[in-house]
Amino acid sequence: MTSDHITVDHAADIDRQVRVYVVVFVALLALTLVTVAVSYLDLPPAMAIAVALLVATVKGSLVACYFMHLISEKKLIYVVLVITAIKFVALLALPAVTHSNGFWIDE
Amino acid sequence: MEIPYTFEVRRDTGLTNGKIGLWLFLASEVMLFGALFASYILIRTGAPNWPRGDTILNVPLATFNTIVLISSSVTMVMAWASLVRGSFATFRIYMGATILLGFVFLVVKYFEYSHKFHDGLYPSTNNFLAIYFTLTGLHMLHVAGGMALNAWFWGPGAKLWKTNPVWFTNRVEHSGLFWHFVDLVWIFLFPTLYLL
Incomplete structure (x- = not known):
């Protein structure tokens, strides 16, 4: 067995990581309360959507970077994710495109 | 072979093959949920009016x-960290907690669903409820699937720990990636459906 097949193999490293997990957990809880609190402010819809998605993106990034270890992952995983991200954006943009030119939707 | x-x-x-395979699977999952999110945007922007969740x-x-669910993610990553530390007993506790929290999530969702049905609100009632039930229903299937996988590693699948602890630790990490x-x-889903 080589020493590099587990990303963390030193007790000190994993202790440090566990402390990071706890900090991320507290941040996620706080951001959840922020999302709910903001929804009670009755912001204009565009503003409300922007804030909610921004907070969700920050939370999602925390989960992906720390719990899913993307902060220190191998290059091939990043390549897969960049390709996925491009296709995901295209997928989400599709409704916007169809909507703006009225090609598929009768307005 | x-x-x-x-x-x-x-x-x-x-990388191990398991990890790259799991990430490719997650990429396909992103597209699956992405298609439904795109449908949500299309239906919502096309609707003359849309209820706030x-x-x-x-x-x-x-x-x-x-x-x-956030707590269950923490217990999941702690289950993996316990294996890295070589403590199988702690792994069992954290993995058990993860499965239990998944179960709590499903029970709460059951009450939410049955309350809606009781009020005569079904997927066929309107577009909002249709997309709500589709997205949360698909998500619930994923929670159930993740619980099954975690239960396997908590129970019979844990035999691998005795013969190949590194492989078992990797498997738990991959199960965690899905979770x-x-x-x-x-x-x-939470802000999109409930708050906006």
């Missing part, structure tokens, strides 16, 4: 469920 690179890393990728759905219950993804999807 044995599957190669289950616990030893490939020199060129620096909190006028129909129960925000306190969903907030509680958000906290439950965190399910948490991540909920992080976006």
Whole structure:
């Protein structure tokens, strides 16, 4: 067995990581309360959507970077994710495109 | 023939096959949920009016469920960290907690669903409820799937720990990647459906 097949193999490293997990957990809880609190402010819809998605993106990034270890992952995983991200954006943009030119939707 | 690179890393990728396979699977999952999110945007922007989620759905219950799923992500990653530390007993506790929290999530969702049905609100009632039930229903299937996988590693699958602890630790990490993804999807579903 080589020493590099587990990303963390030193007790000190994993202790440090566990402390990071706890900090991320507290941040996620706080951001959840922020999302709910903001929804009670009755912001204009565009503003409300922007804030909610921004907070969700920050939370999602925390989960992906720390719990899913993307902060220190191998290059091939990043390549897969960049390709996925491009296709995901295209997928989400599709409704916007169809909507703006009225090609598929009768307005 | 044995599957190669289950616990030893490939020199060129620096990864085990399991991990790259799991990430490719998650990429396909992103597109699956992405298609439904795109449908949601299309239906919502095309609708003459759209209800705010909190006028129909129960925000306190969903907030509680958000906290439950976030907590389960922490217990999941702690289960993996316990194996890295070599402590199987601690792994069992954290993995058990993860499964239990998943179960709590499903029970809360059951009450939410049955309350809607009781009020005569079905997927066929309107477009909002149709997309709500589709997205949360698919997500619930993922929670159930993740729980089944975690239960396997908590129970019979844990035999691998005795013969090949590194492979078992990797498997738990990969199971965790799926579980965190399910948490991540909920992080976006919650504000989209309940708060906007």
